[in-house]
Amino acid sequence: MRHTASIRLVLATALLVGGGCSTAPATRGNVERIYLNGDILTMAGPQPAYVEALAVDGGKIVFAGDADSAMKLTSSATEVIDLEGKTLLPGFIDTHGHMFYFGKNLVDADLFGSKDIADVIGRMKAQISRIPADSWIVGFGYSAKAMTEKRTPTRAELDTVSADRPVMIVDSSGHLGAGNSALFRATGVSAATPDPQGGNFSRQPGSTELLGPMEETALNMVRSQRPAFTGELADKVAINGAAAWASYGQTTAQDCGVGLGTDDIDIVRNAIDKKLLPIDVYICAKDSATDNTVNAAYAVSADYNPKPGAVAAKLLAARPDLDKRYINRVRLGGIKFWLDGSVDTAWFTQPYATNPPGKSGVYTGFRQISDETLNAAFDKYWTTDMQLNMHMNGDAAADQALHAIDLAISKYGMRDHRPVFIHASYLRPDQIAHMKAVGAVPSFLMGSLTSAGDAVSLFWGADRAAHAAAANTFVREGMPFTISHDAPVSPLPAVIPLIDAAVNRVSASGKVMGPDERISPYDGLRAVTSMAAYQIHEEGTKGTLETGKLADLVILDKNPLKVPPLTIRTIRVMETIKEGKTVYKLSATATSTTPGA
Numbered sequence: 001m002r003h004t005a006s007i008r009l010v011l012a013t014a015l016l017v018g019g020g021c022s023t024a025p026a027t028r029g030n031v032e033r034i035y036l037n038g039d040i041l042t043m044a045g046p047q048p049a050y051v052e053a054l055a056v057d058g059g060k061i062v063f064a065g066d067a068d069s070a071m072k073l074t075s076s077a078t079e080v081i082d083l084e085g086k087t088l089l090p091g092f093i094d095t096h097g098h099m100f101y102f103g104k105n106l107v108d109a110d111l112f113g114s115k116d117i118a119d120v121i122g123r124m125k126a127q128i129s130r131i132p133a134d135s136w137i138v139g140f141g142y143s144a145k146a147m148t149e150k151r152t153p154t155r156a157e158l159d160t161v162s163a164d165r166p167v168m169i170v171d172s173s174g175h176l177g178a179g180n181s182a183l184f185r186a187t188g189v190s191a192a193t194p195d196p197q198g199g200n201f202s203r204q205p206g207s208t209e210l211l212g213p214m215e216e217t218a219l220n221m222v223r224s225q226r227p228a229f230t231g232e233l234a235d236k237v238a239i240n241g242a243a244a245w246a247s248y249g250q251t252t253a254q255d256c257g258v259g260l261g262t263d264d265i266d267i268v269r270n271a272i273d274k275k276l277l278p279i280d281v282y283i284c285a286k287d288s289a290t291d292n293t294v295n296a297a298y299a300v301s302a303d304y305n306p307k308p309g310a311v312a313a314k315l316l317a318a319r320p321d322l323d324k325r326y327i328n329r330v331r332l333g334g335i336k337f338w339l340d341g342s343v344d345t346a347w348f349t350q351p352y353a354t355n356p357p358g359k360s361g362v363y364t365g366f367r368q369i370s371d372e373t374l375n376a377a378f379d380k381y382w383t384t385d386m387q388l389n390m391h392m393n394g395d396a397a398a399d400q401a402l403h404a405i406d407l408a409i410s411k412y413g414m415r416d417h418r419p420v421f422i423h424a425s426y427l428r429p430d431q432i433a434h435m436k437a438v439g440a441v442p443s444f445l446m447g448s449l450t451s452a453g454d455a456v457s458l459f460w461g462a463d464r465a466a467h468a469a470a471a472n473t474f475v476r477e478g479m480p481f482t483i484s485h486d487a488p489v490s491p492l493p494a495v496i497p498l499i500d501a502a503v504n505r506v507s508a509s510g511k512v513m514g515p516d517e518r519i520s521p522y523d524g525l526r527a528v529t530s531m532a533a534y535q536i537h538e539e540g541t542k543g544t545l546e547t548g549k550l551a552d553l554v555i556l557d558k559n560p561l562k563v564p565p566l567t568i569r570t571i572r573v574m575e576t577i578k579e580g581k582t583v584y585k586l587s588a589t590a591t592s593t594t595p596g597a
């Protein structure tokens with residue numbers, strides 16, 4: 001792995017010139033800003049701890065403690081912010097989402113809440129006037145289950161949107177979609193095309209003729225050929241995506257799957273070069289695009305880092321804060337693998353309790369990749385700084401991951417790698433113990449799982465549903481875990497609804513799903529702050545309000561620890577602050593910003 005080694009060498013050089021985390025307290029009369037008169041919750045430690053005042057200077061927290069001591073740090077130039085009883089927390093950290101992908105969707109037709117197929121077709125026709133004449137007509141976010149017809153639109157129906165321009169729709173899970181005739185022509189898919197491993201194209205009964213719908217890897221085969229977002233469109237993807245994340249209190253976003261689109265790397269590079277991002281973004285390379293992404297990261301590092309013996313000015317200008325792994329707010333953190341599907345395609349060791357529609361016989365879901373592929377990835381990356389992130393919902397997928405980790409440990413020994421089990425929806429008790437031994441961290445898809453809780457109970461059965469997203473088991477075991485929205489799988493990159501879901505676990509029909517796995521609001525907040533920082537190896541600079549860390553902050557209108565749990569979802573993000581600078585503020589005229597509120 002020449003490139004990985006090179007990146008690590010460059011980053012090591014960067015660390016040498018960069019300086020470390022300062023813990024020296026601010027001296028008298030020089031701080032830029034002080035926050036007072038609110039609930040300032042530090043998130044340090046397993047129990048809630050408050051301070052009276054927080055002082056910020058140079059993008060860092062320089063004091064967290066009593067108000068009298070804080071006031072001694074002020075001068076006439078210091079801005080003293082009266083929180084007026086609001087709650088100040090560390091900025092939220094996204095532990096699994098797709099910011100650039102979401103940014104692209106902001107360009108596409110919004111199909112969320114489509115009532116029926118006519119509604120989808122109408123929205124897709126309206127999209128034509130919003131986009132350049134040579135681009136694909138793409139829509140995102142419908143749910144076949146939620147529409148009157150309970151099915152995905154067909155090729156013939158999508159041909160009514162356009163006969164000659166490619167039309168593609170993708171459902172809210174991102175795993176299913178459909179295309180028109182022009183889309184299949186443009187991407188070289190025909191009746192003669194075999195289904196790829198791990199996916200399928202729907203066919204006319206009794207023939208191979210394409211019906212239009214496509215699942216999993218078949219959808220990826222088509223979607224990956226979408227023409228590039230370039231120029232102003234590429235800028236918009238980054239700017240609008242980051243703005244959306246910041247509006248929900250996040251100061252660190254994630255795009256775990258860069259490479260889903262062939263233009264992703266260019267979009268990220270464009271954001272780096274034009275300094276478009278107001279918040280940090282941790283990116284993972286999609287498995288099949290890893291080499292390209294690593295090569296691109298190497299090129300960025302080479303451009304932004306000093307040659308041996310040269311002046312470090314360009315690097316330091318690129319990253320003014322404490323963590324030199326970031327360049328203009330982007331850090332290549334890891335690689336993403338998909339091991340199975342979602343609610344009706346999760347890969348289990350035991351059969352589904354009720355087969356999902358269209359599945360017959362003894363059905364245990366789908367595996368997405370071979371053991372050899374995953375084992376090879378761990379063999380290659382276990383000892384590097386490239387963190388392995390694995391999408392999994394069923395326990396057979398978790399077994400596959402644990403086996404690959406065991407092989408790497410037996411060969412290279414234990415490392416502080418922190419492999420991420422994305423979603424980890426159903427884990428057996430023996431697997432949780434195994435995760436503790438190997439240091440794996442789950443990032444539960446809390447909001448979507450509980451809102452889909454009725455389908456989860458039906459397909460997986462009551463027992464697996466009750467133990468799904470087993471957050472409280474992790475609390476009891478003293479193990480780190482996080483919660484994530486996976487936007488655009490959740491329609492919005494909102495954090496407060498995740499805490500609501502983890503605390504209340506109420507399904508769409510109003511049932512409490514697995515009451516024993518409900519957690520306290522404080523543990524819910526830890527899962528998006530301190531434990532989230534731990535998951536991404538950034539606990540040295542983020543996740544708590546402590547002297548020396550980055551001044552990444554969020555202000556909420558109410559304290560989640562002091563409201564009735566069922567009202568947590570109505571709490572609003574008032575302001576988001578990245579390294580001391582406001583990157584989002586709720587406008588005085590806005591009545592509601594959070595989805596869920």
Ligand SMILES: [Zn+2]
Pocket residue numbers: 096097098256486489
């Ligand atoms: Zn995802």
